[in-house]
Amino acid sequence: MTNFQPKTQDLIDYVSTKHKNSWLLLLWLIIGLALRLGNLTAKPPWTDEFSTLVFSLGNSFLTVPLNQVISLDVLLQPLQPNPASGVGDVVANLLTQSNHPPLYFVLTHWWLRLFPTDGGLVSLWGARSLAALFGTAAIGAIYGLSWLAFRSPLVSHLSAAIIAVSPYGIFLAQEARHYTLPILWVIASLSCLVIAIRSLDNRTPLPLGIAIIWVIINALGIATHYFFALTLCAEGIVVLALWWRLSPSSFPPSWWRLLAVALGSLMSGLVWLPVFLQNSYGEKLIDWIDTGDGGFLSWIGPIFQAIAAWITMICLLPVESAQLPVIIASGAVMLIFFIWVIPILTRGVKFQLKQPETQLMTQMFIAVVMAAIALFFVFTYFFGIDLTRGARYNFVYFPAVIILVGASLAVCWDNRWVTTPPTRDERTPRVRLDGKKAVAIIWLMGFVSAVTVICNLGYQKYYRPDLFVQVIQQKSPVPVLIATTQKTHVQIGEMMGVGREFKLASPLSSPNPKPQFLLAHQDKDPKTSTAIVQQTLNTLPRPFDLWLVNFYAPVEVNNCVADSQSLPDVDGYGYKIYHCEQN
Numbered sequence: 006m007t008n009f010q011p012k013t014q015d016l017i018d019y020v021s022t023k024h025k026n027s028w029l030l031l032l033w034l035i036i037g038l039a040l041r042l043g044n045l046t047a048k049p050p051w052t053d054e055f056s057t058l059v060f061s062l063g064n065s066f067l068t069v070p071l072n073q074v075i076s077l078d079v080l081l082q083p084l085q086p087n088p089a090s091g092v093g094d095v096v097a098n099l100l101t102q103s104n105h106p107p108l109y110f111v112l113t114h115w116w117l118r119l120f121p122t123d124g125g126l127v128s129l130w131g132a133r134s135l136a137a138l139f140g141t142a143a144i145g146a147i148y149g150l151s152w153l154a155f156r157s158p159l160v161s162h163l164s165a166a167i168i169a170v171s172p173y174g175i176f177l178a179q180e181a182r183h184y185t186l187p188i189l190w191v192i193a194s195l196s197c198l199v200i201a202i203r204s205l206d207n208r209t210p211l212p213l214g215i216a217i218i219w220v221i222i223n224a225l226g227i228a229t230h231y232f233f234a235l236t237l238c239a240e241g242i243v244v245l246a247l248w249w250r251l252s253p254s255s256f257p258p259s260w261w262r263l264l265a266v267a268l269g270s271l272m273s274g275l276v277w278l279p280v281f282l283q284n285s286y287g288e289k290l291i292d293w294i295d296t297g298d299g300g301f302l303s304w305i306g307p308i309f310q311a312i313a314a315w316i317t318m319i320c321l322l323p324v325e326s327a328q329l330p331v332i333i334a335s336g337a338v339m340l341i342f343f344i345w346v347i348p349i350l351t352r353g354v355k356f357q358l359k360q361p362e363t364q365l366m367t368q369m370f371i372a373v374v375m376a377a378i379a380l381f382f383v384f385t386y387f388f389g390i391d392l393t394r395g396a397r398y399n400f401v402y403f404p405a406v407i408i409l410v411g412a413s414l415a416v417c418w419d420n421r422w423v424t425t426p427p428t429r430d431e432r433t434p435r436v437r438l439d440g441k442k443a444v445a446i447i448w449l450m451g452f453v454s455a456v457t458v459i460c461n462l463g464y465q466k467y468y469r470p471d472l473f474v475q476v477i478q479q480k481s482p483v484p485v486l487i488a489t490t491q492k493t494h495v496q497i498g499e500m501m502g503v504g505r506e507f508k509l510a511s512p513l514s515s516p517n518p519k520p521q522f523l524l525a526h527q528d529k530d531p532k533t534s535t536a537i538v539q540q541t542l543n544t545l546p547r548p549f550d551l552w553l554v555n556f557y558a559p560v561e562v563n564n565c566v567a568d569s570q571s572l573p574d575v576d577g578y579g580y581k582i583y584h585c586e587q588n
Contacts, residue, residue: 026158030148030165036452037144037169041137041178043459046130049506051468051577052498054181056103058127059083059494061113063090065098066494071526072537074486074545077519080497080504084126086117100280102494108228109183124509132181139185140178144169146192147404151411154199154366159418163444164411170451171407172321173314176464177397184400187233190226192404195373197222198240201263202369205247211262219266224273231281232392234274235401239376241267243369307385310393311378316343317396318406319447321454323462342450349443353413367412370405377402396464418444468577470502473554474510476572477520480582481550485520488541489554490527490534497524499555499577520552527558534558542585551583 050058059066064083069075095114096107113135120131147168151161168174177184197219204211226233244263320342322335357367381398384390392398420440457463477485487503489496500522507519523541525534535558542551542563551565555578568582 026162029162030145033148033162033165033169034141034144037174038137038141040170040175040455040459041140042134043456044461045133045137045179047459048179048461048466049469049471049502050129050181051466051502052495054129054132055084055498055501056494057110057113057181057183058129058132060095060099060103061110061117061132062086062127063092063094063098063114065102066497067102069497069524071491071524074521074523074541076521077504077507080500080522081126081508084501084505086122086127104231104281105183106228106231106277106280108225109186109230112186113181126505126508129181133179136180136182136185137178139189140174143174143185143188143192143404146189147407147411150192150196150199150404151408153196154370154408155363155412155415157415160408160411160415163414163418164407166448167319167410167414167451168404168407170448170455171318172451172454172458172463173318173396173399173403175455175458176317177400179459182397183230184397187226187230188400188404190222190229190233191236191401193222194219194226194236194240195370195404195408197266198243198369198373199366201244201266202247202365205244205260205263206365211266213262216262216266220269220273223266223270227270227274227277230400231277232398232401235377235380236373237270237274238380239373239402242376243372246372303391304386307382307391307393310391310396311381314393314396314399315406317454317464318399318403319346319410319454320450321457321463323457323460325465326462346447349417349447350410350413353416354409356416357412363412367409370408370412373405374402374409377405414444414447465576468499468502469575470499470506470578472573473503473575473578473580474506476575476580477552478517480568480572481552482517484518484549485552486523486541486545486549487520487552487554488523488525488538488556490531490557491524492527496555500524503554503578525556525558531558535561539563545585547585547587549585551585552580553583554578554580556581 062083062085064085064087066083068083069080092111092114095110099105099107099110113132116135117127117131120128122128123130144165148161148165151164152158155161174188177188197215200215201211201219223233223237226236244267248260316339320339322339323331324335324339326332326335354367354371357363381392384392417440454463477487487500489500491497503520504522523538525537527534534556538551538553538558539561542565551562553560560581562583562585565583565585568584572580572582
């Protein structure tokens with residue numbers, strides 16, 4: 006009996022602790038899900054989301070007529086579910102008309118079948134909710150990765166808590182796009198890397214089952230987003246660095262399975278190379294990330310763009326508010342916050358680097374983040390592809406950043422006092438704060454930042470068709486023709502945004518006839534679009550208002566007078582009004 010009682014108590018303590026950990030993780034999941042579903046359809050979809058909607062339905066942008074006047078219903082036809090479309094149509098249309106692999110779109114195709122239409126159009130809530138669910142799943146996944154790497158419930162919970170309220174994570178999870186699914190693949194791949202690094206450090210072979218699973222994960226990651234390959238490159242750099250440290254002059258047997266994983270992952274990526282190269286749309290669709298003319302801004306801009314994206318992984322206040330005092334106050338608070346928090350995070354990471362049990366894993370995650378960032382700048386400055394322009398691309402190393410933040414905050418949590426270093430003229434620190442309170446402040450800042458995003462005061466949508474439609478309704482009491490220059494389905498998506506707002510608007514808000522649209526195709530000569538507009542104007546009954554929207558061609562309109570009033574700017578829609586009166 007003397008030996009039985011302690012063992013029973015140990016078992017009770019273990020079960021009790023595990024029970025508490027499960028309930029606490031559930032709390033982070035509930036908070037994360039609530040934030041990701043909050044105001045989910047309050048913000049209008051933008052062009053990239055329209056690509057997800059159209060291709061996931063198995064439809065095509067090619068069915069939208071060009072160079073002729075079309076009605077609202079014709080413009081929005083690709084957003085209507087087609088029962089006859091299947092997975093084959095999703096894959097075929099995507100691979101010939103876009104520059105993305107098909108896995109996420111196929112999953113969305115099946116998912117959208119669960120939701121009724123919205124005014125005859127595909128459900129936006131349905132499309133965005135899938136990304137939100139994958140984003141919520143990342144909370145549990147990051148908990149598992151943290152536990153695997155650090156064997157610490159505290160690190161695991163803090164990592165899960167931080168990603169649950171990360172404004173960057175909320176931003177990705179509230180778009181009908183494919184970035185939250187590859188985040189799951191990144192976490193899974195990093196989990197395999199943790200096991201591999203430990204095996205190599207112990208001079209033992211990587212378990213065969215892990216090697217096979219790793220290849221499958223990497224293949225699925227590339228089939229979801231091509232930029233997942235950047236994660237694999239970063240992992241490869243880390244493994245090569247470890248090989249150089251352990252056995253630069255030999256190739257031990259324990260490395261053969263790791264080499265097989267690398268070759269298998271490479272083959273899973275090369276499968277998509279012919280598809281990517283033969284896609285004639287791909288080059289046009291990535292014109293926006295070209296570095297430009299190589300001027301001063303082209304060199305300095307990527308640095309600030311990258312820093313801005315890093316900041317938003319843990320904090321983002323309403324710096325995009327319409328009110329200048331709010332912007333100034335938000336910027337000032339964020340500046341003060343980061344002056345205070347950066348030393349805390351830095352000291353935490355340094356502490357973990359000094360501990361024998363956490364040193365290797367901390368080094369690994371730091372190396373993954375630094376290697377990925379280095380790759381971003383290599384593409385930007387050496388290949389002229391500015392990956393820093395798209396903050397969403399940072400998904401390739403976002404989980405590693407969260408792990409490092411969680412590991413650092415664990416050190417802060419265990420400290421009795423968190424201090425701000427003294428200045429040169431001071432002998433004692435200026436601020437003394439309980440470590441747990443410091444962590445609570447950091448988490449609350451993240452929570453407020455998450456609310457900022459879901460209220461569209463941070464990471465605002467690039468396009469605001471809802472505001473543009475209000476301007477049209479207020480300004481044009483006569484029939485309206487909206488014309489734009491068209492190069493790819495991006496411009497069709499811009500017009501779909503406007504058309505969808507008109508479609509779903511209450512008839513009382515717009516008693517006038519629904520607008521008509523003209524997509525003037527533009528290839529090499531901009532004047533072709535000009536000629537198309539001129540010819541069209543001669544065939545339409547007057548009076549009507551011509552709205553040239555994002556029209557990148559010389560403007561020549563017959564017997565139409567430009568409006569001289571000053572009108573508000575609208576994000577994503579540069580416009581000019583012409584009144585075409587009766588002759």
